[in-house]
Amino acid sequence: MTQTSGSTHGAEFGGLVAAVTGGASGIGLAxxxxxxxxxxxxxxLDVNAEAAPAELHAFTCDVTDRASVNAAFAAVDARFGRLDVLVNNAGIGAQGTVEDNDDAEWAHVLDVNVTGMARVAAAALPLLRKGVAARTGTQxxxxxIVNTCSIAATAGxxxxxxxxxxxxxxxxLTRAMAADHIREGVRVNCVNPGTVDTPWVGRLLDAAPxxxxxxxxxxxxxPTGRLVSADEVAAAIxxxxxxxxxxxTGTDLAVDGGMQGLRLRPAATGDGTR
Structure with a gap:
């Protein structure tokens, strides 16, 4: 993947340290x-940290293992001594109705997507507070913290x-964390992507009949008639x-091609209206 148009923004994050879980592929890499x-x-921070590009600082991290999470942030602390941005992105998908996944799969997905996010935030917060204490450029x-949520949270x-x-x-969780930590200088929001053209979606498509x-x-x-790109989600994050x-803070930002908020009429024939 090549760097996106962010290079035109100069040093918007100059001097700051960011951590991205699940950052070796897909939305996280973008x-x-x-x-x-x-x-x-x-x-x-990724279970496949070796897949990260060389220009990034890669640390192995399994969000389902508190010891692994703590070790990863200890490594960040040892390298930089602070943290300014956490992108809580690691997650996995699941398909089916309530009849189609057993208890073990429910436990696994919730462990990665929810408890894993809480583990990561808990380990990162002391470093984020150090980052706040070190900052002098904003008042x-x-x-x-930006959590990767989904259109699936707001649409059936x-x-x-x-x-x-x-x-x-x-x-x-995003809204509760925002309420808990704003007075110590930590903003918490989430981004709600629609269907994003990532390797995971590609694998789902490949498996379809x-x-x-x-x-x-x-x-x-x-409504845009296309999948969302990973770069578009990255820009929102x-x-x-x-x-x-x-x-x-405490906000969810949809990047979903209008899927949540728009209700288009079926395309008409003849006059080109929708």
Whole structure:
């Protein structure tokens, strides 16, 4: 993946340290590269840390293992002594209705997508507070956590019961964390992507009986008529994490091609209206 247009933003994150969980692929990688292009020192925390580009600082981190999470942030502390931005992005998908996943799968997905996010935030908060204490360029100085949520938290999607439950929990967790930590200078927001053109979605499409038809259906359910790009989500995350969002906390930002808020009429024939 190449760096995105973030390089035009100069040193928006200059002098700041960011950590991105699940940063070796997909949305996480796009975000890590965008933050780096905007001047941040970026730490990729991932179970496959070796896949991260060489220009990023990679640390192995399994969000389901508290010892692994703590060790990763200890390594960040040893390297930089602070943290200014946490992108809580690591997560997994799940398909099916409530009948289709057993207790073990429910426990696993919730452990990664919800409890894992809480583990990471708990380990990062002491470093984020150190980052706030070290900041002098904003009034008042703030650190930022951005959680990767989903359109599945706010819209009922078919065959996504478990995944939707996990992301609904992330939305509630985001607002609770925002209330808990704003007075110590830590803003917490989340981004709600629609269907994003990532390797995970690619694997789902490859497994479908008719991949082309499935891709067309996914494109059609977003009013823009296409999948969201990982770079578009990364740009939204950088906004929420950055200095221009200093008054924004407890917010969910949809990057979903209009899927949540728009209700288009079926395309008409003849006059070209919708």
């Amino acid at each position: 975000t890590a590269l965008e933050l780096a292009a905007r001047g941040a020192e970026v730490c990729v 008042p100085p703030t650190a930022a 999607l078919p065959q996504r019961a478990l995944y939707s439950a996990s992301k609904g929990a992330v939305l509630g 008719d991949p082309a038809a499935e891709r067309a259906a996914l494109n059609a359910r977003q 950088c906004y929420l994490a950055g200095p221009h969002a200093g008054a924004t």
